[in-house]
Amino acid sequence: MTEETLASRINRLTETVRKAGRGDFSGDIHSSGLNDELDMLGYAISQLVNKVREQAVNCSMAEDAGRLWEEKYRRLKAIIPGMVYQFALHPDGSFSFPSVNEASRQLFDLEPEALMADASLSSGLIHPDDRERFAVSVKKSAETMQPWREVLRHIVHGEVRWYDCMSRPEPQPNGDILWDGIILEITDRKRTEESLKQSERKYRDIFENAPVGIFRSTLEGKFIDVNPVVARMLKYDSPEEMVRMVNHTSIAEAIYVDPSHRRELIGAVSSRGGWQIFEEHFRCKDGSIIVCNFHFRVVPGQADSPREFEGFVEDISERTLAEEMLKKSEERMRLYFERQLVGMAITSPGKGWLQVNDRLCLMLGYGSDELVRLTWEELTHPDDLVADLVCFERLLRGEINDYSLEKRFIRKDGATVYANLSVGCVRAESGSVEYLLALLEDISERKQVEKALRESENRYRLIVETAEEGIWQVDREWKTTYVNQRMEQMLGCRRGEMLGRPITDFMDDEGRQAAQELVSRREEGIRELHDFRFVRRDGSSIDVLLSTTSLKDEQGAFAGSIALVTDISDRKRAEEELKLSQFIIENASTGIMRGRGDGRIMVANKSAARMLGYSPEELCSLSFFDIDPTLTPELWLKHRNKLGATGSNTFETLHRRKDGTTFPVEVAVNALKYQDQEISCSFTTDISKRKRAEDALRESEEKFRVLAETSPTAIALIQGERFVYVNEATVRLTGCAEEELMGMQFWELTHADFREMVRNIGLARQRGEQVPKQYQSKIITRGGEERWVAVSGAAMDFEGKPAGIVTFMDVTEAKLSEERIQAALVEKEVLLKEIHHRVKNNLQIVSSLLDLQSESIRDQDALRSFRESQNRIAAMALVHEQLYQTRNFSSIDFHGYIEGLTRNLFRTYVMDPDRVSLVVDAGNVSLGIDQAIPCGLIVNELVSNALKYAFPGDRHGTIRIGFQSEENGWIRLTIADNGVGLPAGTDFIATETLGLQLVRMLVRQLKGEISLDTSQGASFHIRFQAINYVEPD
Secondary structure, eight states, X not given: OOHHHHHHHHHHHHHHHHHHHHTOSOOSOOOHHHHHHHHHHHHHHHHHHHXXXXXXXXXXXXXXXXHHHHHHHHHHHHXXXXXXXXXXXXXXXXXXXXXXXXXXXXXHSOOHHHHHHOGGGGGGGBOGGGHHHHHXXXXXXXXXXXXEEEEEEEEETTEEEEEEEEEEEEEOTTSOEEEEEEEEEOHHHHHHHHHHHHHHHHHHHHHHHOSSEEEEEETTSOXXXXXXXXXXXXXXXXXXXXXXXXXXXXXXXXXXXXXXHHHHHHHHHHHHOSOEEEEEEEEOTTSOEEEEEEEEEEEEOGGGOEEEEEEEEEEOHHHHHHHHXXXXXXXXXXXXXXXXXXXXXXXXXXXXXXXXXXXXXXXXXXXXXXXXXXXXXXXXXXXXXXXXXHHHHHHHTTSOSEEEEEEEEEOTTSOEEEEEEEEEEEEOTTSOEEEEEEEEEEOHHHHHHHHHHHHHHHHHHHHHHTOSSEEEEEETTOBEEEEOHHHHHHHTOOHHHHXXXXXXXXXXXXXXXXXXXXXXXXXXXXXXXXXXXXXXXXXXXXXXXXXXXXXXXXXXXXXXEEEEEEEOHHHHHHHHHHHHHHHHHHHOSSEEEEEOTTSBEEEEOHHHHHHHTOOHHHHTTSBHHHHOTTOOHHXXXXXXXXXXXXXXXXXXXXXXXXXXXXXXXXXXXXXXXXXXXXXXXEEEEEOHHHHHHHHHHHHHHHHHHHHHHHOSSEEEEEETTEEEEEOHHHHHHHOOOHHHHHTSBTTTTBOTTTHHHHHHHHHHHHTTOOOOSEEEEEEEOTTSOEEEEEEEEEEEEETTEEEEEEEEEEOHHHHHHHHHHHHHHHHHHHHHHHHHHHHHHHHHHHHHHHHHHHTTOOOHHHHHHHHHHHHHHHHHHHHHHHHHTSSOSSOEEHHHHHHHHHHHHHHHHOSOTTTEEEEEEEOSOEEOHHHHHHHHHHHHHHHHHIIIIISOTTOOEEEEEEEEEOGGGEEEEEEEEOSSOSOTTOOTTTOOOHHHHHHHHHHHHTTOEEEEEOSSSEEEEEEEEOTTOOOOO
């Protein structure tokens, strides 16, 4: 490296450092401290350069001078506190670092040699967000040949660091642009700056939002800064306006009421030092005066001389005003306390009197000097002390702040004084009570008046509440204002439910309408009595008599009414019952008559007159002798004597109608005493129907007796658990005598296996419960023989009590015949099973013979015919197999039959079971043998055809068999495959193949119908009607 080149580089480096110190580089972040350091660094470098030049001149040889320059340049790079580098941009756009000092290792953890060998290592160090700005700065410097300076972030080991980068370009003869630059790490400085900014923001936030006024001012009386509270306090629109307007003059002139005070305050603060507090009057923008607490101090400058002032301002105008008002209030309170018409006292938490007024002294009969030596507890009546102390203790504990109560005090002369006491308290900041204020109103006279009033009210209320009549008071709008207890009882309502409601709400519709018509008469003051019907709360009604009196107010106007309400329900009921009794007597089916001692009829009801064909008036003109043809004077006297002896007499006789005909009657005569009179009353009942019924009953009983006695069927009447009647047939059946049976319980002769059942049915029938009308049982006769009987029974009444009539029919022979028939049926079932079994075995033998014969057949068509015949025989054999394996010989389960049949066909025709699948969808359908065999053969033929022809080669597919019941007894059989289908143009009806011919023949045998669907393979649909189907009614 030549001396000139080294000198040139050193000069450029020096200039770069100096310009960085002066801030000549373009950049957005500069620090005065860093610029000073850079300027000093530039100065030191220039001095070092001058020394190097002097030493170079003294060198005798240029080569020595060059080495000297290189050594000095190296030492220069070593002493600069940062990375010194040369950055070259080549014409082809590539770049390199010709020179880098050792600081790259400290700053970027990169060896200088590595960075000079591979300049691309520098790109990864720059923070992604700063790369574009870096590229723009380099590009601009290259275009303008002006130095650039940027504060960039670099990422070193994942940590973001800040660097101040500066460089100066110089074009080279070979077209390169060479930048000499320095990179200084400023991470600590950036963090310090950020901390300062945060501190400044916090200070500003406190300054702007503090609840008190804050200011800073100069010694000369100019504001440096004020916060919004100060501006508002002095009624300026903003802090900026206040600073501008006040600084136009001075602080002393603009806001101090007395400008000289500011100099005095400054002198006091300067001499005392630290924070000082003053109370000062300040003038607001609008000229008003406020009083403030003024806290401020001196902020010293150099040599402890005052640099500025700072402080706080608190507006205490309201507090000052409040203190003045408090003084006036205390004076008013003192006058109020002394001149109050009620007793007032200030007491201590220890219950002592601290201060009392004259009125309280007068109430208690003590002087004020005497009272303050006592406690209010000593003067309280013993009966009232506990209640007062409870409230007092709650107040001391802070649970309440005041309380009121009525209590008695003992005067000095021993008399009792009633007082209405109200107590409040004044608490300290800690919450404890400092003192209490008590107001005592003398209510002794009021208590005496209240006592007299209560006694009067109690007397009145006692009269009203214990009255036998209800009392109801309403206002001028007829709304209830009072009801007594009797009225509540009458209506079954609580008083609260009635108050405020119109009286008409409790009346029925008729009474409500009548009450509305009487409103004007009540307002005129007319007193009246009226019957009304009220509706009780439970919906029942009550008849009442209302005696109403109008009420007047002080002006004489109508103010309401008060009514005396009497319950007349009993009277009303008595009247109604009397009317009902008269109605019953008049309309009774029994003739009622009252006569005299001589037999003359005095009173007769309508039934008696109607019974005899007379009018009541005509009947009352006759005597008992006229209407009773059997009555003689002797018999009349006999009846009267018996009536006098027993008070009643009942007998049967004849009565004669007006038309002369007679009819039987039952006469019941009663002797009655009404007040002082003795009267007799007869009740006559026409017993013609009863007589005819009795005759009919006797005839019926005779018929039943003859029928029962001559009946070959055993008949018995049971009541409870005993026989009450048995006929002769019962005696013959059981072998027991009639007297023996009558002493038995009805179930004693029953076989032990049936005894509980017979007893339960017999008793349940008498209770009226549902039981079998007929059932069979076994009895043990007197001789020990077991007999089967058919029992029939019914419920009836016998002599007014529940009973049961039962017949017993001997069915022993029929029972034995039934058992023999049942045994024969079992034998026939065994034989029938054996027949089906042998038929199945014979068919199996035929199939086996065919199989043996087929082994010698070489013709494939003949062999196929043999196989088909074997399958047909197997289909028929399967039907017989299912029949002998089931208990029902009339039909078989076709679902199981289809599965067994198709399983055999698949074994015959399908070599690969996975190639063709079978789906059976058969409902719960059973067929008789006459239809099962044809259906089985149809399934055999069509499934065989599908297995043989529907899936040629390796074709896969599915065969579906459906067997379902339809309406009206029809059955649908479907056999479908999704194979190749029938050849085009095939008419399955006219085909000559044996299988399809056999299918058509079997369908005709079933009297069914067949159809074919070839849209998807081949699908045969066969419908026929089940033989055992019955057409519904």
